[in-house]
Amino acid sequence: xxxxxxxxxxxxxxxxxxxxxxxxxxxxxxxxxxxxxxxxxxxxxxxxxxxxxxxxxxxxxxxxxxxxxxxxxxxxxxxxxxxxxxxxxxxxxxxxxxxxxxxxxxxxxxxxxxxxxxxxxxxxxxxxxxxxxxxxxxxxxxxxxxxxxxxxxxxxxxxxxxxxxxxxxxxxxxxxxxxxxxxxxxxxxxxxxxxxxxxxxxxxxxxxxxxxxxxxxxxxxxxxxxxxxxxxxxxxxxxxxxxxxxxxxxxxxxxxxxxxxxxxxxxxxxxxxxxxxxxxxxxxxxxxxxxxxxxxxxxxxxxxxxxxxxxxxxxxxxxxxxxxxxxxxxxxxxxxxxxxxxxxxxxxxxxxxxxxxxxxxxxxxxxxxxxxxxxxxxxxxxxxxxxxxxxxxxxxxxxxxxxxxxxxxxxxxxxxxxxxxxxxxxxxxxxxxxxxxxxxxxxxxxxxxxxxxxxxxxxxxxxxxxxxxxxxxxxxxxxxxxxxxxxxxxxxxxxxxxxxxxxxxxxxxxxxxxxxxxxxxxxxxxxxxxxxxxxxxxxxxxxxxxxxxxxxxxxxxxxxxxxxxxxxxxxxxxxxxxxxxxxxxxxxxxxxxxxxxxxxxxxxxxxxxxxxxxxxxxxxxxxxxxxxxxxxxxxxxxxxxxxxxxxxxxxxxxxxxxxxxxxxxxxxxxxxxxxxxxxxxxxxxxxxxxxxxxxxxxxxxxxxxxxxxxxxxxxxxxxxxxxxxxxxxxxxxxxxxxxxxxxxxxxxxxxxxxxxxxxxxxxxxxxxxxxxxxxxxxxxxxxxxxxxxxxxxxxxxxxxxxxxxxxxxxxxxxxxxxxxxxxxxxxxxxxxxxxxxxxxxxxxxxxxxxxxxxxxxxxxxxxxxxxxx
Amino acid sequence: xxxxxxxxxxxxxxxxxxxxxxxxxxxxxxxxxxxxxxxxxxxxxxxxxxxxxxxxxxxxxxxxxxxxxxxxxxxxxxxxxxxxxxxxxxxxxxxxxxxxxxxxxxxxxxxxxx
Numbered sequence: 001x002x003x004x005x006x007x008x009x010x011x012x013x014x015x016x017x018x019x020x021x022x023x024x025x026x027x028x029x030x031x032x033x034x035x036x037x038x039x040x041x042x043x044x045x046x047x048x049x050x051x052x053x054x055x056x057x058x059x060x061x062x063x064x065x066x067x068x069x070x071x072x073x074x075x076x077x078x079x080x081x082x083x084x085x086x087x088x089x090x091x092x093x094x095x096x097x098x099x100x101x102x103x104x105x106x107x108x109x110x111x112x113x114x115x116x117x118x119x120x121x122x123x124x125x126x127x128x129x130x131x132x133x134x135x136x137x138x139x140x141x142x143x144x145x146x147x148x149x150x151x152x153x154x155x156x157x158x159x160x161x162x163x164x165x166x167x168x169x170x171x172x173x174x175x176x177x178x179x180x181x182x183x184x185x186x187x188x189x190x191x192x193x194x195x196x197x198x199x200x201x202x203x204x205x206x207x208x209x210x211x212x213x214x215x216x217x218x219x220x221x222x223x224x225x226x227x228x229x230x231x232x233x234x235x236x237x238x239x240x241x242x243x244x245x246x247x248x249x250x251x252x253x254x255x256x257x258x259x260x261x262x263x264x265x266x267x268x269x270x271x272x273x274x275x276x277x278x279x280x281x282x283x284x285x286x287x288x289x290x291x292x293x294x295x296x297x298x299x300x301x302x303x304x305x306x307x308x309x310x311x312x313x314x315x316x317x318x319x320x321x322x323x324x325x326x327x328x329x330x331x332x333x334x335x336x337x338x339x340x341x342x343x344x345x346x347x348x349x350x351x352x353x354x355x356x357x358x359x360x361x362x363x364x365x366x367x368x369x370x371x372x373x374x375x376x377x378x379x380x381x382x383x384x385x386x387x388x389x390x391x392x393x394x395x396x397x398x399x400x401x402x403x404x405x406x407x408x409x410x411x412x413x414x415x416x417x418x419x420x421x422x423x424x425x426x427x428x429x430x431x432x433x434x435x436x437x438x439x440x441x442x443x444x445x446x447x448x449x450x451x452x453x454x455x456x457x458x459x460x461x462x463x464x465x466x467x468x469x470x471x472x473x474x475x476x477x478x479x480x481x482x483x484x485x486x487x488x489x490x491x492x493x494x495x496x497x498x499x500x501x502x503x504x505x506x507x508x509x510x511x512x513x514x515x516x517x518x519x520x521x522x523x524x525x526x527x528x529x530x531x532x533x534x535x536x537x538x539x540x541x542x543x544x545x546x547x548x549x550x551x552x553x554x555x556x557x558x559x560x561x562x563x564x565x566x567x568x569x570x571x572x573x574x575x576x577x578x579x580x581x582x583x584x585x586x587x588x589x590x591x592x593x594x595x596x597x598x599x600x601x602x603x604x605x606x607x608x609x610x611x612x613x614x615x616x617x618x619x620x621x622x623x624x625x626x627x628x629x630x631x632x633x634x635x636x637x638x639x640x641x642x643x644x645x646x647x648x649x650x651x652x653x654x655x656x657x658x659x660x661x662x663x664x665x666x667x668x669x670x671x672x673x674x675x676x677x678x679x680x681x682x683x684x685x686x687x688x689x690x691x692x693x694x695x696x697x698x699x700x701x702x703x704x705x706x707x708x709x710x711x712x713x714x715x716x717x718x719x720x721x722x723x724x725x726x727x728x729x730x731x732x733x734x735x736x737x738x739x740x741x742x743x744x745x746x747x748x749x750x751x752x753x754x755x756x757x758x759x760x761x762x763x764x765x766x767x768x769x770x771x772x773x774x775x776x777x778x779x780x781x782x783x784x785x786x787x788x789x790x791x792x793x794x795x796x797x798x799x800x801x802x803x804x805x806x807x808x809x810x811x812x813x814x815x816x817x818x819x820x821x822x823x824x825x826x827x828x829x830x831x832x833x834x835x836x837x838x839x840x841x842x843x844x845x846x847x848x849x850x851x852x853x854x855x856x857x858x859x860x861x862x863x864x865x866x867x868x869x
Numbered sequence: 870x871x872x873x874x875x876x877x878x879x880x881x882x883x884x885x886x887x888x889x890x891x892x893x894x895x896x897x898x899x900x901x902x903x904x905x906x907x908x909x910x911x912x913x914x915x916x917x918x919x920x921x922x923x924x925x926x927x928x929x930x931x932x933x934x935x936x937x938x939x940x941x942x943x944x945x946x947x948x949x950x951x952x953x954x955x956x957x958x959x960x961x962x963x964x965x966x967x968x969x970x971x972x973x974x975x976x977x978x979x980x981x982x983x
Contacts, residue, residue: 029932032942033896033912039938040900060911065920 109375217266415469533672564707
């Protein structure tokens with residue numbers, strides 16, 4: 001005992017924990033026993049072991065016999081609590097249909113909100129990375145004036161910019177060059193295996209900003225040599241069947257600019273939540289050479305890491321005109337945008353980012369709130385309506401001495417209980433609908449209850465419960481007990497007005513949603529069916545590479561012989577959207593301003609204009625009979641208009657660039673929408689080339705499958721080592737409007753849900769009010785009222801409410817839809833029919849809902865309902 | 870009326886209380902249990918069982934002396950009651966009678982050829 005070290009004592013915290021839960025009368029003996037145990041352990045074992053054992057012993061005392069009794073079990077509050085739960089259950093049981101409708105409405109509302117929450121959460125996290133320097137990561141974008149507007153480019157500031165900014169600006173800690181472009185695509189081969197792959201160039205420090213999940217290789221050390229590459233897991237599996245075998249292998253890239261042998265030094269997993277997926281990573285050093293690092297060459301994204309505490313606005317003011325100081329002739333304006341905001345704020349006005357996809361995020365958040373609000377309103381309406389049946393209960397409670405607080409507590413408790421009950425249902429509904437929802441949104445949302453989602457879900461539910469309970473709780477608890485017991489309540493009128501107001505609000509929202517759905521649907525349909533000026537159907541495209549790059553003639557004539565092929569040609573650029581442009585053209589009669597006029601250009605083979613179904617308005621098409629057509633342009637109408645050429649055919653268009661040759665205009669084509677319909681048609685010209693980057697083939701409708709198969713056979717016979725991969729021209733067009741289409745489908749569903757919930761509410765409310773008027777109905781019938789008269793009487797109030805809602809909602813929806821349509825350069829007009837249809841539809845649905853209830857009560861048995869009491 | 874049968878752990882503890890006599894308090898009983906059976910237990914588990922045995926009327930207890938090792942706190946000493954003793958005996962007799970009914974053991978001679 002003398003040997004005992006008195007410095008070591010049992011852990012104090014454990015002792016405190018023990019005393020917290022242990023019965024007081026046991027404290028002395030237990031503490032004594034545990035201390036004896038502690039010191040006896042200490043004699044044999046280390047201090048750490050003894051302490052741990054002490055904790056163990058403390059935790060093992062959590063047993064029923066040793067716990068403090070909860071003294072409040074028999075208290076007043078607990079008894080009330082039990083009583084309240086009982087009363088709630090009884091009232092649920094008594095009004096089963098109301099209860100079920102309530103539950104169903106709240107559950108549907110919550111399920112919608114949950115799904116939208118998942119989607120919004122996913123959208124908000126795109127490109128948000130948690131690497132070392134991701135927080136201070138900005139990307140420099142540039143803008144320049146052209147054709148009267150300011151054009152903004154994301155992908156590719158002048159190549160030397162990233163280095164110059166890092167050197168000149170003290171605010172920049174370091175910079176990382178990145179090159180991502182759909183242009184950089186090649187075929188990677190290992191042995192007999194070939195796979196097409198997108199590649200990108202990354203500079204040192206890339207993985208301080210972007211995530212990288214490397215299965216093999218260290219992400220901070222790879223690509224130290226120009227000859228090294230890292231490939232994606234998918235690519236490694238398709239070339240080597242295993243990621244391990246890929247490491248240290250030599251692979252061959254078949255590509256124009258960067259073809260050659262490379263050593264695989266890393267294999268990475270593709271990154272979820274990134275907007276720029278690539279299969280191959282190259283070192284930026286491979287891209288760098290003296291010519292490329294001239295100011296006039298661009299393509300490199302400049303990613304900067306700012307020092308701690310740098311003010312972005314000040315920094316932007318400083319770099320705005322930076323380019324002009326280092327590069328004469330530049331009219332570029334620079335702007336640094338936090339990388340994580342690029343996805344949601346991807347539209348630019350005057351070179352400054354403005355809201356982009358965030359609009360949809362906001363839109364759906366608002367819809368979620370609306371749907372929830374409608375569901376909450378239902379609950380409020382039911383509870384206050386039901387209250388008149390529970391007035392006596394409240395009166396008795398108050399007479400016995402229940403405080404207002406305890407009544408408020410009871411009603412909040414009830415609504416919270418409802419909310420959480422609905423949450424369980426909502427979770428089941430959301431879980432079941434998630435696959436369909438994913439299909440519509442084009443995402444892979446998982447219903448993983450991530451730790452950060454649980455508090456939000458609980459918060460949403462609690463909020464719903466509180467909001468929906470707030471009105472009944474405050475109203476019902478305020479009744480005067482004497483009046484309440486007499487069963488006559490003046491304050492009910494107040495409640496009635498509010499209830500009516502809420503119904504109006506509900507239906508107004510539903511009408512707005514219906515109008516929106518109609519307009520969005522019509523606009524999308526308009527886009528789908530509008531005459532684009534070219535025919536995008538039944539055209540496939542595939543890259544022109546390998547042997548076929550030079551030796552394409554036999555291939556083209558071979559596939560022209562396939563019966564299902566109508567036309568075959570080649571073209572550069574992609575319809576719609578990816579069309580190159582340039583400026584600096586000159587022609588006779590141009591003004592000084594015209595120097596900034598930007599021309600889009602499509603170059604392709606002889607048959608291209610025909611193949612695309614574009615109509616020639618004047619002049620002639622490119623022809624094999626005129627060898628000079630290599631230096632000829634065919635303009636579109638907009639280009640003609642902008643250049644103000646009077647007799648265009650035969651006019652010359654030159655270029656301020658001395659190396660470019662002067663071209664002759666040989667034809668004019670009608671305007672066609674080569675970009676999204678959100679853009680106006682821009683000036684464009686066609687040029688002839690046999691150096692285009694891809695083949696386009698028009699196929700006879702209905703023969704796609706066998707024709708494509710035969711094209712594939714020809715392709716593979718003539719172009720060994722290159723996989724045949726084609727796409728329909730139509731696909732890109734669909735992709736361009738994918739977001740609008742998703743919005744249409746989603747808004748359709750959510751509008752449907754909102755309407756359904758509103759109608760559920762109306763249904764229960766009419767049911768309730770007709771039940772209350774049973775006696776009145778019976779007396780009226782006795783006195784000779786017809787069934788129809790009674791139905792009219794009962795319906796009138798509600799129909800008026802719905803009419804009022806429609807009247808309020810139509811102007812609001814007009815304003816909202818006008819705003820939305822303004823984003824489209826080519827849009828539908830707001831036909832009055834849309835509003836009439838929405839109004840009538842709402843009216844019919846509401847009328848039908850009310851009818852089901854009132855018609856039933858009109859048939860009420862007079863003797864039955866008058867006999868009671 | 871409380872349940873008066875004994876579980877295995879209860880029976881063992883009851884016997885240990887008897888063995889330890891004046892030293893029969895939770896910590897000592899737990900130590901003794903671990904050293905005799907080489908099975909691990911916690912003071913809490915022992916205390917809980919002692920408490921239950923007291924409720925059944927097999928044990929009584931009173932606060933005893935304090936020692937320095939316990940920081941001057943007193944300990945609760947348990948003693949077997951007459952009813953506890955009877956139950957222990959009944960349990961033993963019952964088992965012995967069972968043993969006696971087992972013919973192979975009852976004769977103290979194993980004969981497998983019968």
